[in-house]
Amino acid sequence: MKLDNIYQEEKKSNFAKVSEIIITMASRPSGFIGLSILIFHVILAFISPYIAPYDFKAINPTLMLQAPSAEYWFGTDDLGRDVFTRTILGGRTALTITFFGSLIALLWGGLLGIFCGLVGGKTDDIVMRIVDAFLSIPWILAMLLIVSLLGTSTEVLIPALGFFYGKGIVRVARAATHDVIAKDFIVSARARGHSNFSIIWNEIIPNVRDAILVEGAMRWSWMLLGFSSLSFLGFGVSPPTPDWGLMISNARGLMSFAYWSVIAPIVGLSSLIIGINLTADAFAKALGIDRSTKAPV
Amino acid sequence: MTEIIQKVKNLSIGFKSKKGEEILILRNISTNIKKGETVGIVGESGSGKSTLALAMMGYVKHGLYTIGGECEFNSSNLLKMKNRDLEKIRGRKIAMIPQNAGQALTPNLKIGYQIDEALQLHSDLKEEEREQKISELLNKVRLPSPETIALRYPHELSGGQQQRVAVAMALAGTPDLLLLDEPTTGLDVTTQAHVLELLNFIAKDTGTSMVYVSHDLGAIAQVSDRIIVMYSGEIVLEGPSRDILKKPIHPYTYGLLKSIPKLSLAGLPQSMPGSQPQPGTMHRGCSFFDRCDFSEEKCKSNSPQLEYLEELNTSVRCFNHKSLMNDSQVNQTVNKIKTSLQDKEILNISEVSISYAKQNLLDQVLNRISDDNPTVKDININIKKGETIALVGESGSGKSTILKSIAGLLRTKGGVIKFDQKRNLSSDLKERDPNDLRIIQLIFQNPDESLNPNHTVEEIIAQPLKLYFGLKGEELKKNIKELLQKVRLGEFYMSRYPRQLSGGEKQRVAVARAFAAKPDIILCDEVTSALDVSVQAAVLNLLQQLKEDFGTTYIFVSHDLAVVRAISDRVAVLYQGRLCEVGPSKDVYQFPSHPYTEVLLGAVLEPDPDIKPKLVAEDIVEEKPPQKGCSFQGRCSRILGDICKNEIPPWQITNSGNSIRCHIPLKELQKDQIN
Numbered sequence: 001m002k003l004d005n006i007y008q009e010e011k012k013s014n015f016a017k018v019s020e021i022i023i024t025m026a027s028r029p030s031g032f033i034g035l036s037i038l039i040f041h042v043i044l045a046f047i048s049p050y051i052a053p054y055d056f057k058a059i060n061p062t063l064m065l066q067a068p069s070a071e072y073w074f075g076t077d078d079l080g081r082d083v084f085t086r087t088i089l090g091g092r093t094a095l096t097i098t099f100f101g102s103l104i105a106l107l108w109g110g111l112l113g114i115f116c117g118l119v120g121g122k123t124d125d126i127v128m129r130i131v132d133a134f135l136s137i138p139w140i141l142a143m144l145l146i147v148s149l150l151g152t153s154t155e156v157l158i159p160a161l162g163f164f165y166g167k168g169i170v171r172v173a174r175a176a177t178h179d180v181i182a183k184d185f186i187v188s189a190r191a192r193g194h195s196n197f198s199i200i201w202n203e204i205i206p207n208v209r210d211a212i213l214v215e216g217a218m219r220w221s222w223m224l225l226g227f228s229s230l231s232f233l234g235f236g237v238s239p240p241t242p243d244w245g246l247m248i249s250n251a252r253g254l255m256s257f258a259y260w261s262v263i264a265p266i267v268g269l270s271s272l273i274i275g276i277n278l279t280a281d282a283f284a285k286a287l288g289i290d291r292s293t294k295a296p297v
Numbered sequence: 298m299t300e301i302i303q304k305v306k307n308l309s310i311g312f313k314s315k316k317g318e319e320i321l322i323l324r325n326i327s328t329n330i331k332k333g334e335t336v337g338i339v340g341e342s343g344s345g346k347s348t349l350a351l352a353m354m355g356y357v358k359h360g361l362y363t364i365g366g367e368c369e370f371n372s373s374n375l376l377k378m379k380n381r382d383l384e385k386i387r388g389r390k391i392a393m394i395p396q397n398a399g400q401a402l403t404p405n406l407k408i409g410y411q412i413d414e415a416l417q418l419h420s421d422l423k424e425e426e427r428e429q430k431i432s433e434l435l436n437k438v439r440l441p442s443p444e445t446i447a448l449r450y451p452h453e454l455s456g457g458q459q460q461r462v463a464v465a466m467a468l469a470g471t472p473d474l475l476l477l478d479e480p481t482t483g484l485d486v487t488t489q490a491h492v493l494e495l496l497n498f499i500a501k502d503t504g505t506s507m508v509y510v511s512h513d514l515g516a517i518a519q520v521s522d523r524i525i526v527m528y529s530g531e532i533v534l535e536g537p538s539r540d541i542l543k544k545p546i547h548p549y550t551y552g553l554l555k556s557i558p559k560l561s562l563a564g565l566p567q568s569m570p571g572s573q574p575q576p577g578t579m580h581r582g583c584s585f586f587d588r589c590d591f592s593e594e595k596c597k598s599n600s601p602q603l604e605y606l607e608e609l610n611t612s613v614r615c616f617n618h619k620s621l622m623n624d625s626q627v628n629q630t631v632n633k634i635k636t637s638l639q640d641k642e643i644l645n646i647s648e649v650s651i652s653y654a655k656q657n658l659l660d661q662v663l664n665r666i667s668d669d670n671p672t673v674k675d676i677n678i679n680i681k682k683g684e685t686i687a688l689v690g691e692s693g694s695g696k697s698t699i700l701k702s703i704a705g706l707l708r709t710k711g712g713v714i715k716f717d718q719k720r721n722l723s724s725d726l727k728e729r730d731p732n733d734l735r736i737i738q739l740i741f742q743n744p745d746e747s748l749n750p751n752h753t754v755e756e757i758i759a760q761p762l763k764l765y766f767g768l769k770g771e772e773l774k775k776n777i778k779e780l781l782q783k784v785r786l787g788e789f790y791m792s793r794y795p796r797q798l799s800g801g802e803k804q805r806v807a808v809a810r811a812f813a814a815k816p817d818i819i820l821c822d823e824v825t826s827a828l829d830v831s832v833q834a835a836v837l838n839l840l841q842q843l844k845e846d847f848g849t850t851y852i853f854v855s856h857d858l859a860v861v862r863a864i865s866d867r868v869a870v871l872y873q874g875r876l877c878e879v880g881p882s883k884d885v886y887q888f889p890s891h892p893y894t895e896v897l898l899g900a901v902l903e904p905d906p907d908i909k910p911k912l913v914a915e916d917i918v919e920e921k922p923p924q925k926g927c928s929f930q931g932r933c934s935r936i937l938g939d940i941c942k943n944e945i946p947p948w949q950i951t952n953s954g955n956s957i958r959c960h961i962p963l964k965e966l967q968k969d970q971i972n
Contacts, residue, residue, distance in 0.1 A: 184747035206751035
């Protein structure tokens with residue numbers, strides 16, 4: 001007996017469903033914190049160009065490595081640029097690129113995984129071995145190769161990140177499909193003679209969607225870290241565009257005497273990753289697919 | 298015999314809903330378990346019977362909490378006890394036997410080791426003594442050659458043997474009270490009868506009190522001295538088992554007994570309307586009010602109290618029990634099934650064999666299956682239009698396999714399935730044209746699995762309508778409404794999700810979906826076995842009604858011989874993928890019959906303490922059909938000798954048209970079985 005049975009609610013609109021999920025997420029402390037951080041970062045990314053107090057690329061040698069003050073809240077860096085301005089602007093590129101990268105990862109990883117899970121047999125074997133082979137390649141090396149061959153433009157980075165982070169989603173989507181595929185409603189659809197496309201669209205996707213979305217949310221935070229690593233190595237965003245990875249890389253040599261120039265981007269990056277992680281966890285719990293807490297009855 | 302070992306006093310258990318309301322699962326339960334008696338707790342799913350049994354062990358499931366009352370064992374309240382103290386009682390004083398022993402045993406530890414572990418925890422025996430005790434226990438639960446069994450892993454045992462091991466483990470601590478939660482559900486009929494017989498023996502032999510929780514009145518009738526009937530978290534009837542089963546004085550029990558199909562009665566039993574109220578939706582009056590045939594105005598607003606009747610030694614929760622007392626002999630009336638049998642044959646299954654063997658590379662290249670001893674072999678059945686034919690057998694008999702092949706879900710190794718005497722149905726789903734797919738529809742065992750949880754009822758029923766008839770918009774809606782009406786569900790169900798429906802309602806939706814395709818043949822795979830007894834009869838009646846309206850042919854797979862007896866025109870008995878007996882159902886249920894049919898019929902449990910199952914053959918589980926000879930040779934108690942082992946028995950046809958595949962002459966079969 002499930003507790004849900006008790007209230008025979010009528011069919012809800014999609015908007016009502018989404019808002020209910022968000023309310024459930026925010027009702028836990030961890031979910032509330034995660035959501036707040038994430039929303040804060042997203043809003044910041046939108047409005048930062050308008051609220052930034054200084055020009056992010058204005059170099060002023062006379063202001064080199066100033067400690068935080070009323071005028072320069074987070075101090076200045078080795079070229080005399082305002083760290084506060086650069087920090088609030090530094091998340092924009094990373095957030096945009098990884099958001100679209102995750103969407104691509106979700107799309108191709110999810111669909112391929114579902115397809116393999118449904119079809120099974122030799123096709124599944126072959127595709128999964130190829131995915132395994134790609135999984136065994138250290139992603140950073142492969143990314144460096146791609147970036148150095150094709151350049152660091154957004155059009156390259158988004159699909160490249162999307163591809164590399166989608167491999168893991170293939171496995172998750174395939175496993176989730178396997179859970180569903182043995183159920184009689186799939187057998188029933190097959191016996192009726194529905195096409196593979198119809199079975200995937202009508203029967204499987206509604207049942208694996210949640211698992212894949214949660215996985216995608218987790219991938220997002222990993223991708224963010226990955227992207228910042230690329231920037232740190234000098235293969236992500238090109239200067240003078242402000243970016244956390246790049247800022248950390250530039251300022252790390254000065255850490256011993258100008259800690260402020262490195263702490264601000266570190267806080268920015270890690271808080272965003274924590275925010276996404278907490279949100280993804282809360283999302284999973286709100287959808288009821290978290291395995292650590294079971295339904296009471 | 299009078300010493301009370303467990304006392305449940307005013308026990309209420311419940312949970313807090315999301316809205317903060319307190320919702321009760323158990324409502325004010327009081328009962329006593331005496332030393333040496335076996336108490337059966339019976340009720341539908343959701344009636345709180347398992348919660349009560351677990352509370353008797355001092356265990357309340359996560360998310361539930363005790364609202365009031367106590368469970369007293371040895372004059373201490375288990376529900377208030379600390380875990381450390383409970384550990385001393387559980388296993389030693391109170392032991393539990395779970396429903397699914399296969400899941401309760403650790404898969405990677407040997408049986409002997411697991412029993413030893415139980416002994417270490419729950420007894421004071423020394424190491425040398427324990428070894429002896431293990432074989433003693435295994436002997437007691439009648440497992441063959443205990444020494445070898447102890448060295449096996451759980452997966453190497455059959456379901457019945459695993460259940461016996463679970464019993465042995467529970468007995469390791471020599472408990473005073475044994476709790477059994479549906480211990481035979483999920484076992485085959487013959488195995489079930491054997492396990493029950495063993496439990497009866499153990500109860501007598503050790504003097505242990507038992508609390509036997511089950512939804513199956515047949516099983517309860519065989520083991521218990523006293524029966525507690527539960528309904529939506531309350532005890533509605535409690536008393537000596539014979540009285541309760543023979544003269545039930547509560548309308549629920551009365552209706553329940555009337556709705557169980559029996560071997561002795563052909564035809565469909567009457568169904569009980571409605572379903573059990575969900576916890577939290579109870580109104581003020583009697584919880585059975587909506588479904589009761591005897592209800593009055595006062596039942597609606599006043600809730601009856603449990604009343605103890607001294608002369609019957611029975612407690613009953615009903616205002617009208619007196620009127621039932623005078624006239625409560627369960628006179629089961631059945632709706633005789635009308636046969637709409639026509640002479641035209643609609644499906645010919647000839648020489649069909651199916652193999653699960655893995656193809657080797659050569660076979661894969663040549664696209665063939667080579668297996669000289671396939672799982673299913675020599676199936677020849679001709680099915681007439683409008684007939685209900687039942688395939689009967691234990692698990693592993695190949696009945697579902699045959700069904701899948703008819704539906705095209707499983708490739709056959711050989712043989713022909715012909716529709717309407719002219720069209721061959723391809724054994725590959727992809728090669729069948731849409732019309733061939735439409736004419737055969739499936740209804741599955743478990744509606745929880747056969748309905749997509751993310752689709753509304755409307756979307757579920759719309760699927761075949763869109764696929765086969767291309768219906769859209771208003772016309773589609775109209776058709777869905779008509780179908781829902783036919784399965785007696787209101788229009789407002791269209792926007793519901795399966796999780797918001799009860800088991801019976803879900804199965805009705807599945808039936809509606811099957812009929813949406815306007816099929817000629819419907820394959821029913823154990824359609825009632827996941828349902829509660831009171832709902833089962835309703836679904837069977839619905840299926841029969843729809844068949845009469847549409848002239849559909851049913852191929853009905855079931856392990857429940859009483860259900861089969863109720864609904865089918867013809868029965869085919871299968872063992873190890875081979876046919877044993879095919880004939881009109883009234884003849885199959887009479888002698889002469891195949892020795893296997895005899896075993897099956899003997900093991901059926903009736904809700905009557907006077908009808909004991911006859912245990913004819915051993916409940917061995919055979920892995921594979923024998924290479925040659927009769928399929929039943931391994932378990933047959935009347936085996937003739939080499940002829941059974943070497944030659945496939947011939948079909949013998951009785952005067953009434955019943956075919957039996959056995960070497961024993963018909964006269965002999967008739968003669969021996971009467972006793």
